[in-house]
Structure formats: C-alpha cells, structure tokens
Amino acid sequence: MEVQLKRGSLEVCVLASLLREDSYGYKIIQSLQNVVEISESTLYPILRRLEASDCLKFYSVEHNGRLRKFYSITDKGKDRIKEYLQDFQELMNIFNYIAKEVRNDD
Amino acid sequence: MEVQLKRGSLEVCVLASLLREDSYGYKIIQSLQNVVEISESTLYPILRRLEASDCLKFYSVEHNGRLRKFYSITDKGKDRIKEYLQDFQELMNIFNYIAKEVRNDD
DNA sequence: TATAATACTATACAACACATAGTATGAAAT
DNA sequence: ATTTCATACTATGTGTTGTATAGTATTATA
Numbered sequence: 001m002e003v004q005l006k007r008g009s010l011e012v013c014v015l016a017s018l019l020r021e022d023s024y025g026y027k028i029i030q031s032l033q034n035v036v037e038i039s040e041s042t043l044y045p046i047l048r049r050l051e052a053s054d055c056l057k058f059y060s061v062e063h064n065g066r067l068r069k070f071y072s073i074t075d076k077g078k079d080r081i082k083e084y085l086q087d088f089q090e091l092m093n094i095f096n097y098i099a100k101e102v103r104n105d106d
Numbered sequence: 107m108e109v110q111l112k113r114g115s116l117e118v119c120v121l122a123s124l125l126r127e128d129s130y131g132y133k134i135i136q137s138l139q140n141v142v143e144i145s146e147s148t149l150y151p152i153l154r155r156l157e158a159s160d161c162l163k164f165y166s167v168e169h170n171g172r173l174r175k176f177y178s179i180t181d182k183g184k185d186r187i188k189e190y191l192q193d194f195q196e197l198m199n200i201f202n203y204i205a206k207e208v209r210n211d212d
Numbered sequence: 213t214a215t216a217a218t219a220c221t222a223t224a225c226a227a228c229a230c231a232t233a234g235t236a237t238g239a240a241a242t
Numbered sequence: 243a244t245t246t247c248a249t250a251c252t253a254t255g256t257g258t259t260g261t262a263t264a265g266t267a268t269t270a271t272a
Contacts, residue, residue: 001196002189003229004258008110009200010229016207026250035203036196042229044251049228064238068250081208083108088201090107090142094115095194097141101122102187109260110228116260132219148260150220155259170269174219 001036010038011046012084015055018073019081025069047071055080107142116144117152118190121161124179125187131175153177161186 017023017031025043032038050056055077060067123129123137131149138144156162161183166173 002114002193004114005190005193005197006200007113007228007259008108009197009204012204013200016204019207019211024250026248036200039230040251041231045228045230064249066237066250078211081204084111085201085205085208087107087111091111091115091197094112094119094142095191098118098122098187099191101125102191105125105184109226113228113259130219132217145261146220147262151259151261170218172219172268 006036008084008087010036010042011050012081013038014043014046015050015073015077015081018056018071018077022070022072024071028071050077053080112142114190114193116142116148117156118187119144120149120152121156121179121183121187124162124177124183128176128178130177134177156183159186 013032013036014028017028023031025040025047029038029040029043047056047058051058051071053076054074056071057074058069058071060069062068119138119142120134123134129137131146131153135144135146135149153162153164157164157177159182160180162177163180164175164177167176168174
C-alpha cells in the first residue's frame with residue numbers, strides 16, 4: 001500500500017485498537033497485524049502525539065522488573081475517531097469520482 | 107477534511123480529471139470543485155510531479171497572447187490510477203476495522 | 213480606474229510514515 | 243554456555259506532500 005494513502009488513518013487505527021481494552025506498544029502492533037502493517041518507528045511517535053493531544057493517557061505497570069506503558073483512550077480520543085469517520089466519507093467521494101471517471105473511460 | 111487524509115488521493119484525482127479530455131491548471135481546479143477543494147499551490151506542484159514521473163505530458167497552446175499548458179494523461183498515468191483503486195481497497199479495510207471497533211464500543 | 217477572473221511560478225513550512233540504530237531484559241534454542 | 247529471539251521502548255534523520263503566501267502578467271468587467 002502506498003505510503004501517503006495511509007496518512008491520517010494509522011493514528012485513528014491505533015485509537016480504535018484501544019477501545020476494547022488498554023494496551024501497550026508491542027501488543028498494539030500485534031493486534032493491528034491483520035488490519036495494517038505498522039512498525040515500531042511509526043507507532044511510538046503516534047502514541048506520543050496522541051498523548052500530547054490528550055487523545056490518550058498512559059500508566060506504567062511493572063512487568064519483569066521493567067515498566068510497561070499501558071495506554072488508555074480518552075473522551076477526546078473517541079471524538080477524534082468520530083471525526084475521522086466523517087472525514088472518510090469525503091474521501092469516499094473522491095474515490096467514487098475517480099472510479100466513475102475510470103468507468104467512463106472504458 | 108483533515109489534511110493528512112487527502113494525501114495520495116489528490117494526485118490521482120487530478121489524473122482522473124484528465125481522462126475525459128486534456129485540460130490546464132485553472133480549469134482542472136474548477137472541474138474538481140464539486141469533488142475536492144484544491145488550491146493553486148497544491149495543484150501546480152502535483153502537475154509537475156506527475157509530469158516528472160511520466161504520468162502526464164503537456165503541450166502549450168497560445169491563448170490571448172500567452173501560452174496555456176494543456177496536460178494529457180499517459181498510459182503510465184492510467185496505470186497509476188488503477189494502482190490507487192487497488193490501494194484504496196486496503197484503506198477500506200482500515201476504515202472497516204475502525205468502524206467495527208466503534209460499533210463494538212457502543 | 214479599480215477589481216475580478218484568468219494562469220502560472222517560486223519559496224518556505226509543518227506533519228507524518230518510515231528507516232536505522234541503540235538500549236535493555238528474559239526465555240528458548242543450539 | 244552462548245547465541246538468538248521475543249519483548250519494549252527511545253532517538254535521530256529523511257523524503258513526500260498539502261498548503262500558505264507572494265509575485266507576475268493579461269483580459270474583461272464594473
């Protein structure tokens with residue numbers, strides 16, 4: 001999948017993955033494996049951005065002598081998801097336009 | 107519409123707008139007005155990129171004493187559109203995942 | 213005579229996906 | 243016993259792209 005097309009979706013994808021239950025970096029990547037390929041170097045900056053914009057908060061839990069950061073979605077994060085769903089409708093319009101022009105071209 | 111979500115779509119949108127007939131900058135913006143908001147500062151760099159990647163070629167036509175650049179889509183440009191349509195299917199998977207998680211959360 | 217529409221170029225910026233590399237622990241495999 | 247793998251996170255740097263802003267220049271309209 002072309003890189004640019006993912007933009008804006010990955011962030012919301014991460015948020016959505018936290019709706020069921022709190023989770024941490026490594027596990028988020030695994031839980032999203034069937035949906036979209038996302039690497040560490042992509043995920044962790046996303047987590048920091050989402051936290052900075054109050055869409056996520058986190059707490060640390062000790063695990064094997066080390067701290068594991070559990071992320072939890074906030075109300076603002078849930079609003080962010082709804083905005084995305086609306087924006088995606090507009091993107092669907094663009095897609096439909098392109099698909100229509102292609103059909104006309106045949 | 108959030109900026110990031112547009113990425114990768116605008117370019118293909120411009121290509122698709124040239125399937126019916128050759129066109130030039132100003133007219134492309136107008137013909138896309140109902141589909142997506144695209145400004146001059148967005149369109150002209152896109153046109154240059156598409157030309158650099160051989161997805162478009164152009165020819166100049168004199169109009170009122172000035173040259174007007176008419177753009178014409180190439181076979182490579184048409185292939186690019188088809189790639190986009192496929193990639194968009196993957197993006198739909200992401201969208202469906204997010205929508206599903208939201209439904210589960212209610 | 214000023215404004216709007218037409219038509220394009222140039223420069224600079226911020227966001228984001230991603231590569232690469234580094235740090236550190238415990239478990240499994242050879 | 244030592245390497246490898248899975249886990250878990252941080253830091254730095256890069257390229258693409260949408261967009262703001264500004265500049266240039268012509269013709270038509272108010």
